Every structure is written in C-alpha cells, then in structure tokens.
Amino acid sequence: MAQAEDRWLDQAAGPVVRPYALIGGRTRPAGEALDVIAMIIAVRGASYDPADLEPEHMAALRLSSLPISVADLAADLDLPLGVVQILLSDLRERSLVTIHHPIPPARLPDPQILKEVVDGLRRL
Amino acid sequence: MVYAGSDDRAGVPVSIKILIAGGFGVGKTTLVGSVTEIRPLRTEEPLTAPGRHVDVLDGVERKSTTTVALDFGRITIRQNLVVYLFGTPGQERFWFMWDELARGALGAVVLADTRRLADCFPSVDYFEKHHVPFVLAVNCFDGARRYNPDAVRSAVDLDTEVPVVLCDARQPSSGRDVLIALVEHAIATIRRGTELSAEAVTP
Numbered sequence: 001m002a003q004a005e006d007r008w009l010d011q012a013a014g015p016v017v018r019p020y021a022l023i024g025g026r027t028r029p030a031g032e033a034l035d036v037i038a039m040i041i042a043v044r045g046a047s048y049d050p051a052d053l054e055p056e057h058m059a060a061l062r063l064s065s066l067p068i069s070v071a072d073l074a075a076d077l078d079l080p081l082g083v084v085q086i087l088l089s090d091l092r093e094r095s096l097v098t099i100h101h102p103i104p105p106a107r108l109p110d111p112q113i114l115k116e117v118v119d120g121l122r123r124l
Numbered sequence: 125m126v127y128a129g130s131d132d133r134a135g136v137p138v139s140i141k142i143l144i145a146g147g148f149g150v151g152k153t154t155l156v157g158s159v160t161e162i163r164p165l166r167t168e169e170p171l172t173a174p175g176r177h178v179d180v181l182d183g184v185e186r187k188s189t190t191t192v193a194l195d196f197g198r199i200t201i202r203q204n205l206v207v208y209l210f211g212t213p214g215q216e217r218f219w220f221m222w223d224e225l226a227r228g229a230l231g232a233v234v235l236a237d238t239r240r241l242a243d244c245f246p247s248v249d250y251f252e253k254h255h256v257p258f259v260l261a262v263n264c265f266d267g268a269r270r271y272n273p274d275a276v277r278s279a280v281d282l283d284t285e286v287p288v289v290l291c292d293a294r295q296p297s298s299g300r301d302v303l304i305a306l307v308e309h310a311i312a313t314i315r316r317g318t319e320l321s322a323e324a325v326t327p
Binding site for chain 1: 133135136137138139140141159163164165166167168196198199201202205206207208210224225227228229230231296300303304307308310311314317318
C-alpha cells in the first residue's frame with residue numbers, strides 16, 4: 001500500500017481523506033460554480049431554524065457578516081474549498097447569503113481600477 | 125466611489141485574481157510569500173475523475189478524495205479593492221484545478237528556472253490557449269547562469285508582446301515588480317481588445 005501511495009499520493013498531494021459527512025458526501029455544489037474570489041455577505045436579519053443548519057453553516061454566516069471572499073472563508077474555516085462552496089450554496093438556497101461574482105477584468109466599470117492596482121503595488 | 129450600474133455592489137470589494145504558475149520547486153511559494161502573508165487553502169478533489177490514475181486506490185478503499193494545498197495570499201490595495209494571489213500546483217495531475225482558478229483571472233505569472241526551462245512550457249501553453257495575459261518571470265537562483273531575457277523568450281518561443289522579466293522570488297521588491305509588470309501587461313492587453321472593438325481608450 002505504501003508503495004502504491006508513493007506513486008502520486010506524495011507530500012505534495014496531501015493526505016487522503018474521506019468526503020465530509022457534514023455535506024452528505026457531496027463533492028460538487030448545486031447550481032453555478034462559485035469563484036474563489038466571489039464575495040459573500042450574510043443577509044442581515046434573515047431568520048432560520050438552527051436545527052436546519054450544521055455548525056459549519058453557522059460559522060460561515062458569522063464570518064460573512066462583512067464581505068469576505070470564498071478563499072478567505074475556506075482558510076478561516078480551515079475547510080477544503082469544495083466543502084465551503086457546498087456550504088455556501090446551501091446558505092444561498094436558504095437566502096441567508098448574497099453572493100457577488102467577480103467582475104471580469106476587461107469589464108471593470110472603471111479602467112482606472114487597474115492603474116490603482118499598479119500604484120498600490122508600487123507602495124508595497 | 126460610485127460606479128454606474130453597480131448599485132447592488134455598493135460596499136462590496138472589487139476582487140482581482142492573479143495566478144502564480146510554473147514547475148515544481150521553481151519558487152511559487154517563495155514569490156507569493158514575499159509579497160503577502162501566505163494562507164493555506166485546501167482543496168479536496170475526488171480521485172476518481174476521468175483521466176486520472178485510479179489504480180492507486182488498491183488497498184485504500186473508501187478513501188476517495190485527496191487534499192491539495194494551494195498557496196494563497198491577499199494584497200489590500202485600498203478599501204474595497206483587493207488582489208488575490210493563487211500559487212497553482214504545477215504538476216499535470218493538478219490541472220483539474222486550473223480551469224476553475226484561471227476563469228476570470230486578470231493574468232498569470234509563469235515562473236521559470238533556466239536550468240529546467242522545459243518545466244514552464246505546460247503553463248505557457250495553458251495560458252496562451254486560454255488567452256490569459258501572462259508574464260514569464262525568470263527566477264535567478266544562486267549559481268544559475270544569468271540569461272538574457274531575449275534568449276529565454278526565444279527558447280520558450282514566446283509571442284513578442286509577452287514580457288520576460290528577471291527576478292529573485294525571495295526579494296519582496298522583486299516579486300512586487302513582477303506583479304506590476306503583469307498588471308501593466310494585462311492593462312495593455314485589455315486596451316488592445318477594447319480598441320479592436322472600436323472603443324479606443326484615451327491613454
């Protein structure tokens with residue numbers, strides 16, 4: 001077995017784990033793909049039945065009281081990206097979060113934004 | 125700042141995605157870490173997707189996914205304007221992640237090591253094919269012979285408009301300069317596209 005793992009389940013591949021029980025073994029979220037830099041905001045004042053949610057859903061809601069990216073959420077929750085994408089699609093289905101998809105760079109409403117990025121990088 | 129037609133985005137940060145690609149051990153982690161604080165981002169992928177080796181599951185039944193850690197960093201330019209860097213694993217077996225990461229990216233930095241130049245070819249091919257603006261950054265390792273950027277360009281057979289820059293991924297100022305070169309290249313690429321559609325932008 002160790003020999004078989006050596007073939008490509010090496011350190012760079014990370015540990016082999018089972019699908020998470022909390023998302024019912026699902027590996028892909030329902031609906032459209034959720035970009036790693038999509039911004040998530042919890043809907044203020046939304047009501048829900050806590051019995052309907054897993055602790056990880058609640059944690060995601062708490063972390064998104066201010067806008068937060070999907071990648072930051074995954075890092076904060078210390079959960080794999082795919083798991084977080086599924087948790088967020090659950091929350092969206094229940095209208096508990098708003099998801100803002102990133103604007104493609106060529107369609108930014110203000111071309112000055114990218115120049116601001118250059119200026120900002122120069123200040124690093 | 126108010127943008128026309130973006131009222132529903134009021135207060136939502138504009139997020140920009142840059143990929144850091146290149147072969148194994150070429151300095152992707154070092155580059156991301158030189159300009160931001162690295163946060164590990166785990167992805168969990170099924171091992172049974174088409175085109176991957178499933179025979180390695182012998183003896184590890186019921187363990188059907190693998191976790192891959194990406195290097196991920198965030199640069200806050202100002203309030204509501206954030207740049208995200210994603211170090212993309214270079215080995216071909218991780219390519220299933222690339223499409224998701226590359227979609228909507230402003231551009232990519234392809235890191236190259238002149239001692240193993242061929243390692244950068246798959247990344248170059250990928251970004252050319254998917255029309256993602258990129259720069260080739262030659263990481264000047266200690267002891268590696270210094271190359272003229274034009275010699276590298278010719279060896280990699282790059283289009284003339286693709287910038288080739290020399291860098292030292294360990295130096296924050298060097299990593300920063302590579303990112304600046306990329307964003308300026310992306311701006312020029314977007315502007316060319318805009319001009320092609322007859323909406324010239326005054327410089």
